[in-house]
């Protein structure tokens with residue numbers, strides 16, 4: 001009997017520890033660990049999880065993502081955040097050799113913009129490469145054209161990319177798989193809605209539905225015009 005209790009206690013500790021570690025690894029930038037843990041536990045035990053408003057994850061108070069960057073676009077032009085001042089952007093950090101996640105998320109971004117109709121034209125979609133060694137402007141130009149006619153590809157020196165990623169708290173690291181000759185890049189997969197001031201307003205988890213992203217972006221744009229009118 002005592003042995004059974006011990007085994008159960010051990011399993012419970014392992015389970016809680018596992019969920020805690022998972023919550024730590026998967027939490028959104030700016031999302032508190034306790035909040036992420038509660039969300040994961042809720043999902044695990046089927047309890048109602050709070051749904052982020054309008055399909056996006058709200059940033060915790062005091063957390064600011066985004067800001068200045070200095071990169072090169074897919075036409076080879078040097079660009080900074082000032083080139084996009086006053087515009088809304090949807091930004092995704094990924095790389096053109098990504099086998100599955102990046103194409104899915106860029107497809108979602110494109111579908112969300114199309115679902116918004118003419119209002120979607122107010123938003124500049126952009127892919128920032130986390131693989132600047134392989135993703136030069138020409139490589140990016142070919143890649144972005146497959147997803148959306150207005151999608152901008154951004155790359156730069158490894159230092160410039162690292163700085164941009166730091167501003168958005170994007171994690172990325174080269175990874176090798178035994179069965180592959182080329183390397184992959186592990187990276188976080190959030191899509192960021194950046195406001196006209198260059199600051200992130202909302203972020204979207206991977207696997208957000210295009211309709212949910214479109215609704216959240218539309219709501220943010222409406223919010224902004226209501227505030228300024």
Ligand code: NI
Nearest residue numbers: 094098101102
């Ligand atoms: Ni990817």
